[in-house]
Amino acid sequence: MGIPMSPRPARVIDLETMRQRQAARRRLIRLSPELDGLEMVYQLPAEPGTYYGMPLLAWGLREDGRVVGLVPWMEHLTPCQQLDDPEHGHFIGYRDPETEELFEQAPEHKVLELEQAAAYFEYEATHEPTLIQQLPDTQGTHALCMDQDDMPWQLKQVFGWRLYSDGGVEALLADETQIESTPILPGDPCLYTGHSRHRMVYFFQRQIANRIRQEDPATLEALALMVMPEEE
Incomplete structure (x- = not known):
């Protein structure tokens, strides 16, 4: 006959704390201007066969290490990946107008530039x-x-x-x-x-x-x- 096992204590998960941690990892820690004419490509749900280009203003390095393109959009300077709105547009990718190349990730030279700059300009956390x-x-x-x-x-x-x-x-x-x-x-x-x-x-x-x-x-x-x- 087996020995009855005592139930494990319930683990309390603080969802709000988890959300705050995830948001903190997405915060921008360094910017770099886009000076080569690269664009964000997006699509409007009402026009599924049409694609639009919008010049990127800058690139941003997030605390989680990801580099994202940034555009002035609605009320904020917004990471392109956040554009997923049923009315105003959906992010497709980045585009080089000279070569017409479409790509999903930030170009390597921008990633290296931002990582090096962030490592050089270290800032202490303040309240x-x-x-x-x-x-x-x-x-x-x-x-x-x-x-x-x-x-x-x-x-x-x-x-x-x-x-x-x-x-x-x-x-x-x-x-x-x-x-x-x-x-x-x-x-x-x-x-x-x-x-x-x-x-x-x-x-x-x-x-x-x-x-x-x-x-x-x-x-x-x-x-x-x-x-x-x-x-x-």
Whole structure:
């Protein structure tokens, strides 16, 4: 007759702690600008036979060692792999417009560049987020800024991007009343981070920003549909 075994104590799994650890491993620790014209390729669910290209702004090294392409998308500088939206698009891969090569992983030279830079610039962890890197914007990105519901939108040029020790990335916008010299460069005192002053910030490529300025009816209609759920 076998000896009855005592039941093992139940193991409590803290799902929230696990999520926090996974999120921490995905945080960005180093950026590198994309200066060779490589693109993100994405597809809209409504147009399954059509592919679109969008220039990459930068590459980012995550704490887990993975390198991801980054584009200004909606309210953030977003890793391409996170684009999986039933309305706004689904990430397909990266593309070199010169060779028309399509690939899924970051190019090796960018991986090596970011790994070497991260190893050289080591930052100590702090309780409060600290600025660790600053990049200029090279694509003419614009931000549509909204404050109170009854106040007009503001369309502002993005002059740069700041990476903080907690992995957050913020766009740099200019306070027109504080501009002392031009051209405006990252580090100028007239610059501020978008979400520090504005309730909502949406990013657009230069050609879309120009259509907004020209009050193109189709563009304004699409814009109203995009921001309407946020204002309800």
